[in-house]
Amino acid sequence: MPEHASRSARPRHRARSVATHTVLVAASVLVLGPFFWEVVTALKPFSETTRLPPTLLPHHWQWSNFSKVFDSLPFGRMFLNTALVTVARTVGQLLFSSMAGYAFARMRFRGSGLLFGLFLSVLMVPGLVFLIPQYVLLQDLGWLNSLKGLIIPGVFTAFGTFLMRQSFMALPHEVEEAARLDGANPWQIFWRIALPLAKPALLALTILTAMWSWNDLMFPLVINTDPEKMTLSAGLANLQGEHFTDYSVLMAGSLMATAPMIVAFILLQRHFIQGIAFTGSKS
Amino acid sequence: MTSTAAQQFTGRAARAARATRRGRRPGRRRERAWAYLMVAPMTIGLGVFYLWPIAQTFYYSFTSSGPFGGHTWTGTDNYKALADDPTVGQAVVNTLVYTGIQLVGVPLAILLAALLNQQNLRGRSVYRVIFFLPAVTMPVAMAMLWRWMYDGNYGLVNYLLSTVGIQGPHWASDPAYAPYALAAIGIWMSLGYNMVIFLAGLQGIPAEYYEAARMDGAGPVRTFLRITVPLLTPSIFFVTVLTLINSLQMFDLAYMMMSTPNAPAGNGNPALPKVRSIPYLFFQKSFVEHDIGFGAAVAFVLVGFIVLMTFIQFRLQKKWVHYA
Numbered sequence: 213m214p215e216h217a218s219r220s221a222r223p224r225h226r227a228r229s230v231a232t233h234t235v236l237v238a239a240s241v242l243v244l245g246p247f248f249w250e251v252v253t254a255l256k257p258f259s260e261t262t263r264l265p266p267t268l269l270p271h272h273w274q275w276s277n278f279s280k281v282f283d284s285l286p287f288g289r290m291f292l293n294t295a296l297v298t299v300a301r302t303v304g305q306l307l308f309s310s311m312a313g314y315a316f317a318r319m320r321f322r323g324s325g326l327l328f329g330l331f332l333s334v335l336m337v338p339g340l341v342f343l344i345p346q347y348v349l350l351q352d353l354g355w356l357n358s359l360k361g362l363i364i365p366g367v368f369t370a371f372g373t374f375l376m377r378q379s380f381m382a383l384p385h386e387v388e389e390a391a392r393l394d395g396a397n398p399w400q401i402f403w404r405i406a407l408p409l410a411k412p413a414l415l416a417l418t419i420l421t422a423m424w425s426w427n428d429l430m431f432p433l434v435i436n437t438d439p440e441k442m443t444l445s446a447g448l449a450n451l452q453g454e455h456f457t458d459y460s461v462l463m464a465g466s467l468m469a470t471a472p473m474i475v476a477f478i479l480l481q482r483h484f485i486q487g488i489a490f491t492g493s494k495s
Numbered sequence: 496m497t498s499t500a501a502q503q504f505t506g507r508a509a510r511a512a513r514a515t516r517r518g519r520r521p522g523r524r525r526e527r528a529w530a531y532l533m534v535a536p537m538t539i540g541l542g543v544f545y546l547w548p549i550a551q552t553f554y555y556s557f558t559s560s561g562p563f564g565g566h567t568w569t570g571t572d573n574y575k576a577l578a579d580d581p582t583v584g585q586a587v588v589n590t591l592v593y594t595g596i597q598l599v600g601v602p603l604a605i606l607l608a609a610l611l612n613q614q615n616l617r618g619r620s621v622y623r624v625i626f627f628l629p630a631v632t633m634p635v636a637m638a639m640l641w642r643w644m645y646d647g648n649y650g651l652v653n654y655l656l657s658t659v660g661i662q663g664p665h666w667a668s669d670p671a672y673a674p675y676a677l678a679a680i681g682i683w684m685s686l687g688y689n690m691v692i693f694l695a696g697l698q699g700i701p702a703e704y705y706e707a708a709r710m711d712g713a714g715p716v717r718t719f720l721r722i723t724v725p726l727l728t729p730s731i732f733f734v735t736v737l738t739l740i741n742s743l744q745m746f747d748l749a750y751m752m753m754s755t756p757n758a759p760a761g762n763g764n765p766a767l768p769k770v771r772s773i774p775y776l777f778f779q780k781s782f783v784e785h786d787i788g789f790g791a792a793v794a795f796v797l798v799g800f801i802v803l804m805t806f807i808q809f810r811l812q813k814k815w816v817h818y819a
Contacts, residue, residue, distance in 0.1 A: 240625045397525070
């Protein structure tokens with residue numbers, strides 16, 4: 213800023229900056245406040261949660277709320293189920309979406325237009341339309357109350373295929389052409405050349421799939437009723453049914469169920485945010 | 496050594512070029528075989544688990560299912576029953592009210608993004624992480640947390656209201672307040688997500704425009720309304736469509752807020768009739784009452800609304816969205 217301007221502009225600039233931060237800090241309190249309350253409640257004894265006025269920090273730090281969650285649910289098992297389902301779905305989606313997306317973007321084959329149109333129609337239909345037949349099919353296969361019942365339908369995705377196709381289409385043709393002239397077959401070109409160049413899209417798809425898979429409720433609620441095979445979301449719904457007003461235990465459970473996603477987000481925040489912005493600009 | 500390699504390379508390229516000129520590339524057929532192999536897993540999977548189910552659900556919506564399975568064709572009976580059922584009409588109203596309120600969150604997200612986009616703002620990335628946090632956490636857990644804060648007797652919300660002399664209601668079970676309490680959670684959760692999309696949109700606006708506006712002596716409000724908002728319309732359009740589609744499918748928050756002990760589908764909560772969304776009704780009919788035909792028909796009511804809303808959005812976009 214030039215010297216002569218700054219002298220008159222500084223107070224106004226200052227005032228504006230203070231106003232901006234006031235609004236942003238107020239909004240931050242509105243967002244973080246509930247999380248703070250979740251943590252604090254998870255550490256209070258039940259008797260303290262029903263005290264008025266409420267205590268800001270626990271008078272008595274009751275860590276046993278966390279073990280109570282394990283007493284009423286096979287929480288560790290659910291945790292493992294959720295992690296396995298999330299990883300398996302994500303890996304499957306990445307592989308199959310990029311294979312199909314590459315074929316749609318770069319290869320010519322009869323029926324590709326029709327096929328892609330059908331894929332897009334899946335994208336436009338709300339998820340609950342698939343649910344009854346999926347339930348019936350999984351029942352016929354004997355896959356209800358099993359992890360594969362949760363995983364296998366989840367590795368197929370029209371959205372992922374669409375996202376990967378868009379990203380392969382944006383790559384320059386030259387490198388692939390050179391590899392083709394060198395005698396590489398289509399799979400080698402896809403696997404060794406195109407796929408590494410599509411990293412931003414792969415990362416975005418990983419984050420979105422993992423988030424969706426970790427957090428989804430209706431599908432696991434319907435498919436698995438055996439607590440040993442449940443995911444955390446359905447498990448929390450059960451926990452709420454059992455400890456209806458014991459909010460310390462409920463908050464301890466919800467805190468543990470959401471912690472991995474929150475930690476992943478804080479560690480990989482740039483990638484999360486870029487992933488969202490990436491899909492935002494692509495769609 | 497290198498020259499032979501180069502010769503080999505050009506030789507191969509020349510052969511390939513000749514083949515292309517003749518109208519077919521060597522390995523054209525082989526490439527097609529590869530293409531089929533590469534789309535096969537996704538095609539089979541989507542076909543079995545997604546495409547065929549669309550047709551099946553559509554078929555089910557014209558049938559009635561017996562207690563031991565099996566479907567009898569009943570024509571449009573389900574749709575007639577649905578039109579006569581007041582709970583369906585109420586669920587449609589509830590869903591539209593929820594969706595409408597979610598749209599109010601869109602300008603808030605723009606405002607936050609505009610504040611964060613200011614030059615030399617300190618702590619931008621910290622704010623961004625904070626606002627985005629609710630979008631990555633499980634809706635089920637967030638609904639539990641808010642339900643606790645909404646508790647009529649010991650909840651934080653009513654305690655804070657009591658400090659200014661207001662006695663708050665039982666937010667999660669009072670039919671007059673529960674729909675709005677629920678919608679507030681929805682806004683709280685999606686604010687940061689929408690903000691990130693707007694922030695990306697704002698960063699795509701060339702700085703020269705702002706420079707020019709400053710030269711012309713435009714103040715911040717004028718600049719915002721005349722430059723930022725029009726150039727942001729593609730992002731606004733995207734977020735609006737996304738918000739509509741997501742809000743029409745809202746289930747998790749309502750399910751967790753309505754559940755009562757021993758009645759997970761929430762039949763004991765007096766606010767349920769005012770909170771039950773179309774997806775909630777679908778879940779209840781299909782998987783609690785096992786009325787598959789009716790549930791399938793409800794699913795297609797939702798499809799109808801989504802198609803209608805998306806169609807209206809895309810028609811209207813020509814009037815207000817400016818693509819640079």
